[in-house]
Amino acid sequence: MVRAVCDDAPMRIGRSRTKATAPVHDGLRDELAAALGDQHVHTSSIDTALYARDASVIDEGATSVVCFPATTAEVQACVRLAAAHGRPFVARGSGTGLAGGAVPCGGAVVITTTRMDEIHEIDIESGVAWVGPGVLNLDVTRRLAPYGMHFAPDPSSQQSCSIGGNVANNSGGPHCLAYGVTSAHIVALEVVLPNGEIAMLGGLDAEPDGYDLRGAFVGSEGTMGIATKIAVRLTPNPPTIRTMLIDFEAVAQAGATVSGIIAAGIVPAAIEMMDALTTRAVEDFVHAGYPTDAAAILLVEVDGLSGGVEHDLQTVSAVARANGARTIRVAADEAERAMLWKGRKSAFGAIARIKPNYYLHDTVIPRTRLVEVLAQVYAIADKYGIHVMNVFHAGDGNLHPLLVYDAREPGMTERVHAAGKEIVEASLAVGGVLSGEHGIGLEKREFMSLQFSEDDLEHQAKLRRAFDPFGIANPGKVLPSGASCGDVFSMTTEQQRALRDGGVWL
């Protein structure tokens, strides 16, 4: 596992000695079983080990109980019971997060939303669908297809990730370039607050009075409560979509094409770039006819009404040719389009054929610095002797360098971590930010002070405290802390009593 930057509190490779676990069959377990049903509260060593991990490389987490509520009331019961027993909690959707957001710290009770997988209502007139947090991202779009609608945010993990997880991370995806990230597609949220109360944040009303609590909650990585019903915005399907695969003999040409497209006043639905190593890996896996001898390829998609789309297609082609594009292949039909996208979305899976371990990075840089930073990424990987593959949302400067390695090689994990830190620093140095999609979680909290001042971070802490004064919602995440994952939480008996006595704000 890669070590955090903060030398005061190194996250150890392998099992931590400071994990906090409560005894397996204490009163908490029994009370949860009474509220949810015995079969929906798991304490076996297999379950607690499994649910201590998410899709990140972090293995510092530990829990003693995993709950599977089915309703808002049951989520509320889990939160209240955890607090009454002096325990924090962490919500978990599909566990596909890459930054350790669902890893339980401080002995957190894991509250899993997978049973809350109903699509409650499709309200075409209001332009929303009400869904449970456990509904999978792609399933929303599938259910909306008969209405000519879809849910726009499309992370590569959309076949597995949950809407609740999308809300927590303010997830992105290739189509966020033109359509916006998850926050722009969440209209209202029913949430269970950390004090156990239920509140509706936002609403169908166009301009609700008060602060945008809905907007503050989206992207808060589970530290402000648990969303139990979510009104997602319906996006009408564009009448025409055209998808192009463009290949280049030099990465710089691909980068210049991206800039040229934006400069021409076009905001495509998506612009994705893949480098040579990625393209070859993907082609071996998917056989979509990707040109395996290209230095870089662009996948560009434009959509809308047919006249404008044709116009944009011509402009994109002209820009690409002016920048030395070798071939421009326009998908002839929906099947070909699907295959081109399958290649892009399977890119990370394809690398398993190269090396057994990978660390997927996520930073954002100004679009015009893409080629320069890419060169630095290659140099950094080279310096540490690590393979790197690059796939990214070129349209909005969101880099995903994929460091590919074998953790069994001595010293390799440390080198991967050091390379990762340099990639983050290189991104920040050109005016970028720490994360475009994956969030901060545990993975990047010690980097937060590279981007924000202490005063800035204190203000983020104010927002969090307003929602969660006792720090019981997913402690240890997002904001830097000197403590390791096991040690992040403590609650006095007075605070415990206050929470138990009905959510009194102290």
Next chain:
Amino acid sequence: MTADPSLRDFVDAVGRDDAVCVVGGRTQWSVGGEPSRSARTVQAPSGIADYHPAEMTVRLGAGTTLAELDDTLAARGQTTVVEGAPDATIGGLLAVGRSGLRRRRVGPMRDALLQLRYVSADGRLITAGGPTVKNVTGYDLCRLMVGSLGTLGCFAEVILRTRPRTVAAEWWHLAGEPFAVAAQLYRPSAVLWDGESTFIWLEGHVEDVAAQGALLAARGGRQVEGPPALPPVRSSVAPSRLAAVVRDGEAGRCVVEIGVGVVHGERPLPRAAPAAPIVELHRRLRDEFDPTRRLNPGRDPLHATESA
């Protein structure tokens, strides 16, 4: 703190102790309540600091007028989703947070704010958000701040997302109800209804506006100069309630934004009182960000009164 002298001056002006009220163009001055007379007025820095058309971002003082921003961006074929009176300041428009008529197509104003520098109640310059168009680094203080009426911090400088200016734009007028005709169109910029006739704003590529306009012409529509005059009192409801609002006359004579839910009427629509947990969250936020209530006193975002 910052090398920028105009930002430092603003931090000094806001100070740490007494009541302050930020004044911009006074175009939405009484939204949320009249500011307390005892508050000292201050003005945010103005001027375009940085503009990168290729990055689609622009950095400017919060005291910059919309007219100055629009002129600067128009020269490079760009615009933002911020709409309002030309002499309104960007900071003021964001602090009030009301979107323009294009919301149906381009989304609400709050999604345009990428980075905000504000002066806190205890006199510090805080940076929220980041300079890139995509960013999930930490908490979304920018969303919290849009619409906050300056009660959590005094806006000093913003970075906005820009977008290409649309090439073609047309307003159309048709007799009758908007629902069926709106369903035929793909992402019109605005669909307005006054109970008798429908106004539609088409924007985009020349070819697309022509094609959609042809659809409207076939339904008996004709091109007009612009939108109808909007009655002065602004309210909002869920979009599905608009038909009832118009039919029952709850807001008096009104023009409503179909698919969005904003109502421009003669009187405000009654609002349900906010739920207790929401009131409590607002109190906690205020306590955290402005414990002595010195920032823009007299304004209450939770009970924003409707006015022009």
